[in-house]
Amino acid sequence: MEQDLVVNEVFGPTVQGEGRSMGRRCAFLRLGGCNLSCSWCDTPYTWDWVGAADGGIAHDPRKELHRRPVGDVVEELLAFDTELIVISGGEPLGQQERLIPLVAALTERGKEIEIETNGTHAAHPELVAAGVRFNVSPKLxxxxxxxxxxxxxxxxxxxxxxxxxTFKFVCQNTRDLDEVAQLVTDFDLPSVWIMPIGRTADDVTKHMGELADAVVERGWNLTTRLHTLLWGEKRGV
Ligand code: SF4
Structure with a gap:
């Protein structure tokens, strides 16, 4: 029997804000829960019920998490009529067995699917076989x-x-790039993208400027946070 997904929000149409598909029209499924607790997390409302991040603000799981049948979520995503669907979180691979029927239903309808993950879970073979692309963001x-x-x-x-x-790293300054380089070497990581830290347009632009030359010099790719530049911290866009 299919299990419900633990969903934070479903929204669209919008654009993918980060990485290789930046700017592409898409719909988003944001799942609840995460196995990490990054101090600068930009989606603490998906997992932080005690105020570990986000300036000590504790979010309310009764407001943020919704158990939803897979079929309902599929219908809502299809209604946005986008070629691309991005599944994010929190950490979506924490629910990856429950994602298998959702991915199957969406790919049957010709949708491309990208999953954003923090890289602490190996992908389920059925998600790989379905052609899901993984945007992996290991934390420094x-x-x-x-x-x-x-x-x-x-x-x-x-x-x-x-x-x-692809492998996308949130970086603050050029010293962080040495840490990235070590991980790239240790795990033979392909397709490296560097993304500036920041929850405001000013912060993103400032850090992007500090990182750009060094990223190009190292032969990597640079991505901004388009959604932050466009909409700041507004949710559901
Ligand atoms: S892995 Fe992602 S969702 Fe989880 S705490 Fe870190 S930034 Fe937030």
Missing amino acids: SHSGDPLRRRIVPAALTSLSALPGS
Whole structure:
């Protein structure tokens, strides 16, 4: 029997704000829950019920989490009429077995699917077989998460071997790039994208300017946070 998904929000049409598909029209499914607790998390309302991040604000799971049947979520996503559907969180692979029927229903209707993940879970083979592309965002030390929680070698190794994976790192300054380089070497990571930290347009632009030359010099890709530039911290866009 299919299990319900734990959903935070479903919204669209909008544009993918980050990474290789930045600017593409899409719909978003944001799932609840995360196994990490990054100090600068931009979606703490999906997991932070005690105020560990977000300036100590505790969010309310009764308001933020909704158990929803897969079929209802599929219908809502299809109604946005986008080619691309982005599944994000929180950490969506924490519910990946429950995502299998959703992905099957959406790919049957010709949808492209990207899953944003923190890279601590290996992808389920059925999601891989369905053609899902994984946008993997391993966390660096400035996240405040302990190394053993944020870097799971077996998961990173298996995600890096998938043909559609990209690796996106939130960076503050050029020192963070050395940490990225070590992970790229250790796990043979392909398709590296660097994204500036920031929850306001000013912060994103400032950090992007500080990082740009060094990112190009290292042979990597640079992405902004288009949604932050356009809409700041407004939710559901
Ligand atoms: S992994 Fe992502 S959702 Fe989870 S705490 Fe870190 S930034 Fe937030």
